[in-house]
Amino acid sequence: MSQQASVSPICSPLPAFEVRQLSFRYDSVRSRPSGDRSAWVINGMELTVREGEILGVIGPNGSGKSSLLKLLTKLVRPQEGTIRLFGAELGALSRESISRQVAYMPQDLSYDFPFSALDMVLMGRFPYRRGGLWNLVGWEGQEDLAAAEEAMVQTDVTHLANRMIAILSAGERQRVLLARALAQVPRVLMLDEPTAHLDLNHQLDVCRILQRVHEQLQVTVLLVSHDINLASQYCDRILIMKQGAVVCIGPPQDVIHPRVLTEVYGCQVLVDAHPDTGLPRVSLPGQDRHQTVAVSGMV
Amino acid sequence: MIVQPSSSQTTVSNPPMMAPPVPSRRYEGTASWQALRARRWYAVMGLMILLTCGAVVFCLQFGAHALTMAELWSALTFSTDGREDVARIIIWDIRFPRILMGLFVGAALAITGAALQALVRNPLADPYVLGISSGAALGATIGLALGLGAIVGGLGLPLFAFIGGGLSIVLVYGIAASQGQLPMHKLLLAGVIVNAVCSALMMFATSILNPASLYRVVLWLMGTLSVPSIPALIGIGFCLLIAIVLLLRESQALNLLAVGEDAARSLGVESDRVQRTVFLVSAVLTGAVVSVSGMIGFVGMVVPHLVRILCGADHRLLLPVSALGGGILLMVADTVARTVVAPAEIPVGVITALIGGPFFIYLLMTRKYRFFA
Numbered sequence: 041m042s043q044q045a046s047v048s049p050i051c052s053p054l055p056a057f058e059v060r061q062l063s064f065r066y067d068s069v070r071s072r073p074s075g076d077r078s079a080w081v082i083n084g085m086e087l088t089v090r091e092g093e094i095l096g097v098i099g100p101n102g103s104g105k106s107s108l109l110k111l112l113t114k115l116v117r118p119q120e121g122t123i124r125l126f127g128a129e130l131g132a133l134s135r136e137s138i139s140r141q142v143a144y145m146p147q148d149l150s151y152d153f154p155f156s157a158l159d160m161v162l163m164g165r166f167p168y169r170r171g172g173l174w175n176l177v178g179w180e181g182q183e184d185l186a187a188a189e190e191a192m193v194q195t196d197v198t199h200l201a202n203r204m205i206a207i208l209s210a211g212e213r214q215r216v217l218l219a220r221a222l223a224q225v226p227r228v229l230m231l232d233e234p235t236a237h238l239d240l241n242h243q244l245d246v247c248r249i250l251q252r253v254h255e256q257l258q259v260t261v262l263l264v265s266h267d268i269n270l271a272s273q274y275c276d277r278i279l280i281m282k283q284g285a286v287v288c289i290g291p292p293q294d295v296i297h298p299r300v301l302t303e304v305y306g307c308q309v310l311v312d313a314h315p316d317t318g319l320p321r322v323s324l325p326g327q328d329r330h331q332t333v334a335v336s337g338m339v
Numbered sequence: 340m341i342v343q344p345s346s347s348q349t350t351v352s353n354p355p356m357m358a359p360p361v362p363s364r365r366y367e368g369t370a371s372w373q374a375l376r377a378r379r380w381y382a383v384m385g386l387m388i389l390l391t392c393g394a395v396v397f398c399l400q401f402g403a404h405a406l407t408m409a410e411l412w413s414a415l416t417f418s419t420d421g422r423e424d425v426a427r428i429i430i431w432d433i434r435f436p437r438i439l440m441g442l443f444v445g446a447a448l449a450i451t452g453a454a455l456q457a458l459v460r461n462p463l464a465d466p467y468v469l470g471i472s473s474g475a476a477l478g479a480t481i482g483l484a485l486g487l488g489a490i491v492g493g494l495g496l497p498l499f500a501f502i503g504g505g506l507s508i509v510l511v512y513g514i515a516a517s518q519g520q521l522p523m524h525k526l527l528l529a530g531v532i533v534n535a536v537c538s539a540l541m542m543f544a545t546s547i548l549n550p551a552s553l554y555r556v557v558l559w560l561m562g563t564l565s566v567p568s569i570p571a572l573i574g575i576g577f578c579l580l581i582a583i584v585l586l587l588r589e590s591q592a593l594n595l596l597a598v599g600e601d602a603a604r605s606l607g608v609e610s611d612r613v614q615r616t617v618f619l620v621s622a623v624l625t626g627a628v629v630s631v632s633g634m635i636g637f638v639g640m641v642v643p644h645l646v647r648i649l650c651g652a653d654h655r656l657l658l659p660v661s662a663l664g665g666g667i668l669l670m671v672a673d674t675v676a677r678t679v680v681a682p683a684e685i686p687v688g689v690i691t692a693l694i695g696g697p698f699f700i701y702l703l704m705t706r707k708y709r710f711f712a
Contacts, residue, residue: 042373058565075517113605114607115601115604135604135607135608135609136607138607139605139606139607140607141603142605144601145602146602146605146606148598148599149598149599149602150460150598150599151598152460152462153457153597153598153647153652154647154648154651154652155594155597155598155651155652155653156651159594159651159652159653160598163594163595163606164606165606166591166592166595166607166608167605171588176587176588177587177588177590177591177655178588178590178591178655179380179655224606237655284652289395290497292589330561
């Protein structure tokens with residue numbers, strides 16, 4: 041199974057994202073000495089996201105994973121460096137044209153308002169809205185509903201269409217949000233912790249849907265996750281980040297290595313092979329084994 | 340196609356199979372979605388317009404002097420058949436302008452309340468949360484204190500109130516805005532602060548007022564509708580029309596913002612522009628309304644909640660239905676206010692608070708409504 045990841049993804053003349061010398065920080069404190077780079081959330085990052093791949097982004101808390109996604113969707117603007125989306129300078133693209141190409145599924149949304157699941161999915165059609173005098177409020181047309189329906193079929197939530205989003209289970213809600221992202225008909229799908237707070241069953245659901253969508257629609261997927269095992273199973277390549285920079289990037293077999301993980305996370309971990317797939321699997325050491333790192337079954 | 344979580348061996352990482360075609364099968368339910376949504380929109384709006392017309396007729400009929408249906412009909416159709424047309428004067432010169440003003444004020448309060456609740460993602464938001472009303476009240480009080488209430492032919496008090504409201508809009512915006520953005524938490528805080536400062540100044544002003552002026556200020560603060568001047572009526576109607584158009588244009592953006600700002604921006608919502616537009620439209624409309632009617636509580640807060648329960652949260656439906664609902668509520672409340680102790684009147688703000696307060700408590704205690712979760 042190990043050769044699966046080494047199969048090169050669909051070659052495209054232009055990468056989905058090309059990131060050069062990217063640096064970003066939230067505040068613009070000028071009092072810091074210019075040499076001090078500790079305030080930078082992203083620090084001189086270089087990255088190429090190939091079209092059609094599933095790229096998993098892992099790293100400790102505060103390593104800049106979520107900030108990277110926000111930079112790539114132009115929710116925040118970098119102080120230094122360039123980002124190219126399919127060859128076009130991201131900063132020069134309008135918000136609308138970005139949102140027709142990139143769908144971003146954030147971690148925290150507010151479910152206080154009584155929107156139905158269908159309302160929610162149709163929000164994904166906002167980039168394609170048509171205004172005009174006779175459609176002041178911007179009702180969706182037939183093609184918007186068709187796209188929403190297609191997306192809801194993909195994530196298997198058609199039966200929930202008229203239910204309130206607030207009363208859905210966490211797993212169902214996540215699938216509705218995924219449908220909303222797919223209704224955008226994106227070329228790149230960005231997911232911030234899509235399986236957080238889900239039980240095993242729903243984690244599996246979301247991952248399988250994601251894999252199916254990826255195969256059928258040939259969409260590029262960027263997946264931020266704390267779950268290294270999940271990333272290892274489902275991603276073509278994995279990017280490990282620390283302090284706003286790339287530690288390493290490559291197929292799971294190459295980068296999920298106990299030495300790398302120990303260095304990045306600052307704790308010792310065990311890596312063995314997944315019994316089904318042979319892909320690397322990570323566990324925390326047992327209580328009496330803090331001093332000895334066992335490496336077994338590495339592919 | 341449907342994912343079946345199985346307890347057997349996982350097949351997750353099998354070699355990639357040939358990509359099957361995207362399912363083209365239409366689900367039965369979804370084909371009717373569009374028809375259903377369109378039908379619902381027309382049904383609800385039609386019903387609300389009918390209700391509004393019914394409420395107008397009801398309010399025309401009742402008051403200090405209740406009219407018979409025959410009198411009402413002949414006055415409405417101008418067929419006075421020789422009788423002294425007291426009814427016509429009552430209806431066209433006294434009741435109709437006042438009812439229309441009630442409709443406008445109620446609609447303005449409810450639609451701004453609905454928009455602001457989405458904008459600041461706070462169920463307790465109402466048109467007064469922005470601090471505009473206190474500024475207007477302060478302006479009115481100062482006008483009375485200076486004895487200028489009667490200048491410009493009766494328009495003096497509304498004029499001072501409007502100037503006060505306008506100044507507080509500038510103040511709130513100036514405090515909250517930073518680097519071209521309008522952070523919502525700062526906006527709320529700025530509103531609260533301006534409210535507090537203006538209230539304190541108003542307390543000071545009222546403490547040095549003479550009793551006659553003081554009575555007018557108190558009455559004004561309680562919220563009253565009176566027979567409006569025609570320019571005031573036209574002015575409010577015009578403001579309301581512009582505001583409805585501008586807010587409806589942003590209604591889908593408000594839907595997205597109500598769910599999450601980052602997500603909305605990633606979907607192409609220019610959140611800065613939308614937030615600024617909704618704030619300014621709401622603030623100006625509130626200022627205009629407060630200057631003619633004083634502070635009428637609860638309409639702007641309760642009506643949007645009620646409409647959300649009945650029609651869902653989609654602002655494309657919520658905003659116009661709230662406007663009509665607010666108009667109906669205020670018209671009827673005003674009719675009650677000028678009827679129950681006729682020939683005297685109760686301030687309409689007292690009636691709306693007496694309806695709105697218990698209703699809000701009921702909403703809070705029945706946990707079915709998620710906005711309070």
